Amino acid sequence: MRKQLAWSFAVLLLLGAMPLLSGCNTVAGAGQDVSATGHAVTRGADKLKP
Numbered sequence: 001m002r003k004q005l006a007w008s009f010a011v012l013l014l015l016g017a018m019p020l021l022s023g024c025n026t027v028a029g030a031g032q033d034v035s036a037t038g039h040a041v042t043r044g045a046d047k048l049k050p
Contacts (some may be wrong), residue, residue, distance in 0.1 A: 005050075
């Protein structure tokens with residue numbers, strides 16, 4: 001039962017990551033995507049600062 005749950009979770013994780021990873025065709029593209037996400041998080045945090 002536990003092994004089946006682990007496999008199901010892994011499959012769902014991979015299926016969920018596919019749309020995110022399909023946008024970056026190269027490692028450089030993946031780095032740009034991660035960088036853009038980091039910048040968005042930083043800007044959001046800066047807006048919340050008093």
